[in-house]
Amino acid sequence: MPMPALADEEGLRLPVGLPPVVDAHVHLFPDRVFEAVWRWFDDYGWPIRYKLHTPEVVSFLLSRGVSRVVALHYAHRPGMARALNAYVAEVARAEPRVLGLATVLPGEEGAVSILEEAFALGLRGVKLHCHVQCFAPDAPELHEIYAACARAGRPLVMHAGREPSSPQYKCDTYALCGAERVERVLKDHPTLKLCIPHLGADEFDAYARLLERHDNLWLDTTMTVAGYFPVPLPRGALQVRPERVLYGTDFPNIPYAWDRELKTLLGLKLGDEVLAGVLGQNALRLYGE
Template sequence: MDHPDESPACLGPASGWLTSGSSPLPLPALNDEEGPRLPEGLPPVVDAHVHLFPDGVFEAIWRWFDRYGWPIRYKLHTPQVVSFLLSRGVHRVVALHYAHKPGMARFLNAYVAEVARAEPRVLGLATVMPGEEGAADILAEAFAAGLKGVKLHCHVQCFAPDAPALHEVYEACARAGRPLVMHAGREPASPQYKCDVHALCSAERVERVLKDHPGLQLCIPHLGADEFDAYERLLERHDNLWLDTTMAVAGYFPIPVPRRLLEARPERILYGTDFPNLPYAWDRELKQLLALKLGDEVEAGLLGQNALQLFEGC
């Protein structure tokens, strides 16, 4: 199968977290210390944002990151990703992937479904290319194969959250009671994407989705970066919205930790990392979250129970 395009047209915004002025530069690696495993005494930890791809797709993604994003510290293929996290004490892994063009989704979904069948601690999600022929059937097949939800990526797949092509996907998820994880925040944005993600993505567009599809369980990664205040308001107004922390709390990007957002509705926040596509230690996000001392009950939900309730209903 084809791999992601490693030289996409430069149509993105002139500034963003992955740029310096108007010129894209790979961000630096952090040679921070990593722990051998999770600290003792923690509640069950679920990493709700882990990427699993076939080998060739992973390798193409890493080449892109090396050129345009950041150096990948953990260039591990799927079996090693799963083993790495579970052997270090992670209780469950939510496996995400995405199709960058029509015709990929069935293959990718079958791949992740097989991984999840072999290792029940992996909660696999499906994907689809919005607007592709038979999108609802592709998702129905994936759900029948045991996949727990859907992952979409506005930046890679080049769509706005409120685009008409998405309605079929939203309805399929709501009908099946499966949550949707959708990278619909504006950052991390890169001019190497094939679309201007700041023009496509906004909290306002996401709110239209939440209003038009009240039966949809929608999770926005990266705490909705970079519109933290807007997503705090959305959390307060909408009971069908969740956020995950991925890379927004790790202290890697030039932003303050949005603590007020974390505390607005902590039962709607999931811990996630973006492993293995990280430029820093695998447990950096966790350490930063624990350092906030949000309280035992909040930590138990954020680190694992909220994700189990969303993806397993328990």
């Protein structure tokens, strides 16, 4: 059954006096893909509060004071990635405050060429999703993708944590995903810049330890400090190496106010320098801005 929506109050814009805020985890898709994603969430995930198409997503966040948006997408079948990459590249060309990432389906024919073409279009990294695309992080077909990202100096954002999960995925996320598999990737590809969303949910402590050991790992906060899921606030990753943590929201595919996660971060009293890094500077450094 879907999880519930929250009727929490949303702010009209970011509070005055914040350092620049970069939302490092925003989804942008063509209209028909967005609508298919929303139908899936309505049936199996949670009610989407902001059913906005790409131009509205970008306008919503920027008009509320977000300074930059990192745009993510993913392909769930072969042959989709080139069109999706071209779409996001065009969005980023039209609005320079959008940092667009590419995608590819691991194992599809010409995967490396697809990424090289995407980088030539100006896309700034790659997004993969183990749950949707049904692969393990240390699967053999991933090595050419990791190598292509490392050669180009492009970060890879990979949903490789076991949660949030659903029995409606076409694969067992607990069988595919695990911190130990990600550590193999970090060791095998030491020049790859790898970012794991959701602070590695649900293995928060394991990912905090990985963050201590590996200089090529980053985490983002997406949906894990909003108090939506019934888990304790994962403070460990925020404290171990806060310079490797990025603020992200999953906007627009969220069931609560757009600024809920931000309010929680502000309430943690992280200190001015740490807060400035988490809210924006860490993301800008990762993406070479």
